[in-house]
Amino acid sequence: MRLFVALPPPPESLDEVQRAFLPYHHAWPGLRWLSRDNWHVTLAFLGEVPDRVLPRLEERLARAAARHAPMTFSFTGAGAFPSARRSRVVWSGLDGPRADLVKLAASLQAGARRAGAVETDDKRLRPHLSVARSREDVDVRPLVAALSSFTGAPWEASEIHLVRSDLGARVRYQTVESWPLSRTTLQGG
Ligand code: ATP
Ligand code: MG
Numbered sequence: 038m039r040l041f042v043a044l045p046p047p048p049e050s051l052d053e054v055q056r057a058f059l060p061y062h063h064a065w066p067g068l069r070w071l072s073r074d075n076w077h078v079t080l081a082f083l084g085e086v087p088d089r090v091l092p093r094l095e096e097r098l099a100r101a102a103a104r105h106a107p108m109t110f111s112f113t114g115a116g117a118f119p120s121a122r123r124s125r126v127v128w129s130g131l132d133g134p135r136a137d138l139v140k141l142a143a144s145l146q147a148g149a150r151r152a153g154a155v156e157t158d159d160k161r162l163r164p165h166l167s168v169a170r171s172r173e174d175v176d177v178r179p180l181v182a183a184l185s186s187f188t189g190a191p192w193e194a195s196e197i198h199l200v201r202s203d204l205g206a207r208v209r210y211q212t213v214e215s216w217p218l219s220r221t222t223l224q225g226g
Contacts, residue, residue, distance in 0.1 A: 039202045040086045040154070040213070042098060042145050043077035044194045046112070046166065051076050053189040054112050054129050058168055061180055068127060068169040068177075075210055078131065078166055080142040080197065083149050084156025095214055097148030098199060102216035105141045107195040108134050112166060115177075115184035123174035128165035132188070138164050141218070145197070194218065 055073055062070060086094060110133035117124035131138070142162045150157050196217045203209045 038086055038088065039204065040083040040094075041079055041200050041202060042081040042083065042142075042149075043079050043198050043200050045077060045196070045198050045212075045215075046110075046194075047192050050112060050189050050192045051166075054166060054168065054187075057129070057184060057187045057189075058115070061183065065169075065175070065177070065180060067171050067173065067175045069171060070169045071167060075208065076166060076168070077198070077200070077210070078164055078194075080138070080162070080164075081145040081149060082158040083154045084158065086149075086154045086156070090153040091213075094149055094152040094154055095199065097152045098145055098197070098214075099216045101141070101144040101148045102197050102218050104144065104220065105137070105218050106220040107193050107218045108137050108141075109191050109193050110134075110138075111191045112187070112189035114187055115168075115181045116165065117177050117181060118163075118165075121178045121181045122176050124177040125171055125174065126167050127169040127177055127180065128167045129184075129187070129189075131164045131166070133191075135164060138162070138194075141197075 110131045112129045113132040114130050118126040139162050198215045199213045201211045201213050
């Protein structure tokens with residue numbers, strides 16, 4: 038199955054992002070706005086993982102989550118991949134302890150690899166919340182500029198989700214398991 042690990046921001050924070058972008062939807066017909074139900078912050082993309090790896094994977098991810106404390110972030114501004122001038126993905130950024138988040142992501146990724154998830158993507162993490170995509174390059178510089186002053190309220194990242202992605206006409210995500218972030222040691226491990 039195709040899996041990734043994500044942070045689920047609280048609905049109130051997603052509401053803020055949605056409200057910030059909504060006034061611009063009509064002006065950007067080239068962008069496909071992603072379903073709010075699917076919004077997430079990807080921490081680690083694991084790719085195709087064999088079923089037999091799942092128990093070990095879950096053990097490793099639980100252990101990684103238990104070694105990291107909750108963190109506070111707020112959504113801020115807008116940006117685009119690969120660039121604002123030739124955007125394919127539009128996102129809102131994260132303000133907060135990015136170094137800690139990158140460490141958590143690296144730890145999840147290393148654990149997943151050790152468990153046998155061999156398709157793990159090792160590109161450097163650039164934390165973001167994707168809100169729109171396009172099939173062609175779109176110059177979204179005016180959109181990025183218009184949203185530069187957007188800042189949402191702080192929210193606590195307190196758990197991680199292991200999510201299964203079923204690709205198809207409509208992408209469907211399903212949370213397989215979730216673990217709290219807590220810097221305490223696991224019992225019985
Ligand atoms: P689709 O691929 O059909 O457009 P999607 O990108 O939403 O849909 P997935 O490709 O399964 O679904 O990706 C799940 C999550 O992992 C998304 O947040 C996506 O941005 C991220 N992701 C996908 N591929 C990679 C990758 N190679 N490296 C890093 N993150 C990735
Ligand atoms: Mg994809």
